[in-house]
Amino acid sequence: IHSDRGSHYRWPGWLDRINGSGLIRSMSRKGCSSDNAACEGFFGRVKNEMYYGRNWAGTSLEDFMCFLDRYIRWYNEKRIKISLGAMSPVKYREHLGVTT
Incomplete structure (x- = not known):
């Protein structure tokens, strides 16, 4: 589970849920938002x-x-992306021959 250094990161209830689920916490370095940019954009x-x-x-x-x-x-x-040659992600993978 990735956090942006929010107050929940150390909240006991959150910690219990994370630990009970067997998850591992990760956190951005202070002032370093680039490692979280893709998620924030999505x-x-x-x-x-x-x-x-x-x-x-x-x-x-x-x-x-x-x-x-x-x-x-x-x-x-299915969404069309210009950066993929105006193809959907699935069509682009098929075009590259990397589908499973």
Whole structure:
């Protein structure tokens, strides 16, 4: 689990959950955001493209998690990226011959 040095990093309840799950904590160096840039960019995109602008009132946690799962699958497999030659990530991997 990666943290951005937030106050939760040392909160006993958080520590219990991390330890109980068998996870290992990691943390950015102070003033070094570049190691977290890809995650920050992705979560910003999720909020802008999926979360904001929708009315989530009445949406159950299960429904929200299903919606988020569908978005992430679309993001990882089908979205068109100019940097990949205007192909989706899956099509780009197929083009390179590196699909499984």
